[in-house]
Amino acid sequence: xxxxxxxxxxxxxxxxxxxxxxxxxxxxxxxxxxxxxxxxxxxxxxxxxxxxxxxxxxxxxxxxxxxxxxxxxxxxxxxxxxxxxxxxxxxxxxxxxxxxxxxxxxxxxxxxxxxxxxxxxxxxxxxxxxxxxxxxxxxxxxxxxxxxxxxxxxxxxxxxxxxxxxxxxxxxxxxxxxxxxxxxxxxxxxxxxxxxxxxxxxxxxxxxxxxxxxxxxxxxxxxxxxxxxxxxxxxxxxxxxxxxxxxxxxxxxxxxxxxxxxxxxxxxxxxxxxxxxxxxxxxxxxxxxxxxxxxxxxxxxxxxxxxxxxxxxxxxxxxxxxxxxxxxxxxxxxxxxxxxxxxxxxxxxxxxxxxxxxxxxxxxxxxxxxxxxxxxxxxxxxxxxxxxxxxxx
Numbered sequence: 001x002x003x004x005x006x007x008x009x010x011x012x013x014x015x016x017x018x019x020x021x022x023x024x025x026x027x028x029x030x031x032x033x034x035x036x037x038x039x040x041x042x043x044x045x046x047x048x049x050x051x052x053x054x055x056x057x058x059x060x061x062x063x064x065x066x067x068x069x070x071x072x073x074x075x076x077x078x079x080x081x082x083x084x085x086x087x088x089x090x091x092x093x094x095x096x097x098x099x100x101x102x103x104x105x106x107x108x109x110x111x112x113x114x115x116x117x118x119x120x121x122x123x124x125x126x127x128x129x130x131x132x133x134x135x136x137x138x139x140x141x142x143x144x145x146x147x148x149x150x151x152x153x154x155x156x157x158x159x160x161x162x163x164x165x166x167x168x169x170x171x172x173x174x175x176x177x178x179x180x181x182x183x184x185x186x187x188x189x190x191x192x193x194x195x196x197x198x199x200x201x202x203x204x205x206x207x208x209x210x211x212x213x214x215x216x217x218x219x220x221x222x223x224x225x226x227x228x229x230x231x232x233x234x235x236x237x238x239x240x241x242x243x244x245x246x247x248x249x250x251x252x253x254x255x256x257x258x259x260x261x262x263x264x265x266x267x268x269x270x271x272x273x274x275x276x277x278x279x280x281x282x283x284x285x286x287x288x289x290x291x292x293x294x295x296x297x298x299x300x301x302x303x304x305x306x307x308x309x310x311x312x313x314x315x316x317x318x319x320x321x322x323x324x325x326x327x328x329x330x331x332x333x334x335x336x337x338x339x340x341x342x343x344x345x346x347x348x349x350x351x352x353x354x355x356x357x358x359x360x361x362x363x364x365x366x367x368x369x370x371x372x373x374x375x376x377x378x379x380x381x382x383x384x385x386x387x388x389x390x391x392x393x
Contacts, residue, residue: 003024086226099238113129283327
């Protein structure tokens with residue numbers, strides 16, 4: 001597989017020269033200053049592509065070309081926004097960029113409650129604490145009907161936690177769960193004047209009455225219109241699994257496991273309708289056998305995210321070492337190297353370590369932690385390649 005790296009553009013303190021030195025081959029990036037729904041102009045695409053190539057690398061994957069929320073919940077203006085999306089796809093295709101990652105998660109992408117969970121070795125990782133999440137949902141967000149999603153025992157723990165939380169701790173939880181997440185999907189939910197909690201509640205209201213069935217219908221509507229453009233330019237449009245792969249905030253999730261993925265790939269049966277196989281997102285679901293999913297959907301996988309999670313009691317999970325956890329990366333890499341050897345892959349969510357602790361990296365995207373993970377994964381790939389060449393695999 002091609003070794004790629006998510007790079008956040010010219011403002012990223014991790015430079016392209018640094019990435020060349022650690023063995024990165026392809027860059028995964030986007031036009032981060034373009035809001036969802038607007039057309040990616042050819043001039044901007046070629047400018048970024050040329051900048052990457054001047055550093056001796058190439059733009060391997062767009063992650064992501066984000067969908068406007070109106071497309072997801074089916075607003076009247078979605079047709080205009082889909083036309084804009086098609087125009088962006090066309091411009092990317094003309095520039096020779098063939099792999100596009102996107103997601104169909106309503107309102108919010110990844111969800112964690114702790115961005116700096118300290119581990120015994122002194123490094124930090126991302127963490128999801130179900131009770132802290134429920135505390136935000138029920139007590140801070142005060143979402144209507146939220147209590148129905150939790151047990152009586154969980155709600156008692158929520159009340160105890162909330163009563164001992166300081167205002168600073170509540171502010172950190174708000175920033176962790178919604179502010180930083182919104183920043184990842186090209187949208188600011190807080191401009192310093194707007195209350196982020198109230199802004200997020202308004203965003204959730206847009207999905208009132210949107211069921212899992214309706215969200216699927218909206219995804220199929222989108223795919224039926226954009227896949228012909230992807231086919232024309234030889235693009236693989238890769239949908240990313242939900243993170244985590246279960247409902248949050250009462251919102252439907254439609255990319256959570258085998259049945260969902262099969263439905264999506266069958267909805268528009270085309271090689272251009274593909275999967276971004278994320279071992280981390282999928283492994284956070286107790287229902288998922290990640291190697292089995294890799295084997296089942298290898299033929300439609302156009303891009304791989306390699307990380308792992310460890311499931312803990314009570315619904316908690318932690319970002320695990322790339323050599324451990326439920327992601328089972330050794331076996332997944334063995335499957336993908338045999339069946340999809342030329343697709344781009346990138347390591348994901350490295351630990352925060354060494355002097356990166358003092359730097360303002362995006363959560364999960366520090367330099368040393370991902371470099372360490374890349375070394376681990378590259379070692380696995382080398383062993384698997386030896387197995388394949390020697391006939392042992």
